[in-house]
Amino acid sequence: MNDTSECPIGVFDSGVGGLSILQALQQQLPNEAFVYLADSAHAPYGERDEAFVLQRARTVLHLLQEQHQIKALVIACNTATALAIKVLREENPDLPIVGVEPAIKPASVLSQTRRIGVMATAATLSSSKFQDLLAGLSPQAEFVLQACEGLADAIEQQWQQADDQAVLALCRKYVTAMGAFGTNAAEIDTLVLGCTHYPFAIPQLQSLLGADVALVEPGLPVAKRLQQLLSEQQLLSRQATPGLQLMATGETLNLQTAARVWLHQSLPVVRV
Numbered sequence: 573m574n575d576t577s578e579c580p581i582g583v584f585d586s587g588v589g590g591l592s593i594l595q596a597l598q599q600q601l602p603n604e605a606f607v608y609l610a611d612s613a614h615a616p617y618g619e620r621d622e623a624f625v626l627q628r629a630r631t632v633l634h635l636l637q638e639q640h641q642i643k644a645l646v647i648a649c650n651t652a653t654a655l656a657i658k659v660l661r662e663e664n665p666d667l668p669i670v671g672v673e674p675a676i677k678p679a680s681v682l683s684q685t686r687r688i689g690v691m692a693t694a695a696t697l698s699s700s701k702f703q704d705l706l707a708g709l710s711p712q713a714e715f716v717l718q719a720c721e722g723l724a725d726a727i728e729q730q731w732q733q734a735d736d737q738a739v740l741a742l743c744r745k746y747v748t749a750m751g752a753f754g755t756n757a758a759e760i761d762t763l764v765l766g767c768t769h770y771p772f773a774i775p776q777l778q779s780l781l782g783a784d785v786a787l788v789e790p791g792l793p794v795a796k797r798l799q800q801l802l803s804e805q806q807l808l809s810r811q812a813t814p815g816l817q818l819m820a821t822g823e824t825l826n827l828q829t830a831a832r833v834w835l836h837q838s839l840p841v842v843r844v
């Protein structure tokens with residue numbers, strides 16, 4: 573078998589959201605090279621149906637394999653994980669694939685009030701994968717689910733505007749709809765960010781909810797899981813050739829700006 577340990581790791585999302593996962597991946601795996609693809613021509617995924625998201629995930633995986641010979645794939649998107657990871661794993665049994673799901677399990681350990689908010693896309697919340705996860709944890713806590721239509725898109729587009737008022741307004745709308753937040757009994761003390769775009773609205777969310785409410789996102793656990801898989805399969809890079817390439821299927825400016833602002837990496841974005 574060929575030694576693929578020096579090949580890059582593919583990471584994809586519908587847009588810039590997966591950078592919140594990539595950030596943790598780069599910190600945890602500093603010797604690895606990454607190729608990040610934003611499927612911006614087909615975003616948002618969260619308001620699409622299962623067949624569409626599965627087809628996009630397949631297409632992106634093939635593109636990353638053909639153009640970059642990736643040694644592993646991170647689906648840095650809760651929606652695509654919920655709707656496509658099972659099939660992608662069945663179709664690609666030799667490729668390590670790691671996904672992202674709303675961190676309701678860690679949240680149920682963290683919460684003192686046993687009342688936990690979950691913000692995610694409508695497609696994630698209605699998926700059978702998420703519903704199964706929820707059913708296993710529901711006896712331990714009460715989960716308040718909130719589909720946040722338009723929020724990922726507003727986070728995506730915020731670079732095009734002079735301020736972040738659209739993001740703040742949507743955050744306010746959705747946290748208000750979820751009820752009372754705080755650390756008193758019957759209040760929501762833990763909020764799960766179940767879409768990879770939402771960590772980029774943490775300043776807005778924390779300003780609305782106060783510092784006592786814990787915001788939970790899955791970047792580090794995902795990075796550790798990938799590290800474990802690569803190590804088990806002897807796929808960790810031995811030559812330490814880190815790097816990052818950015819690609820987008822549509823609009824490229826959002827990704828370029830987000831990578832500069834959030835990852836402090838000024839890189840060109842290749843349109844594919």
Ligand code: DGL
Pocket residue numbers: 585586587589590615616617618619648649650651652693696724766767768769
């Ligand atoms: N960032 C994606 C997620 O984690 C989806 C955003 C979207 O395209 O709707 O669910």
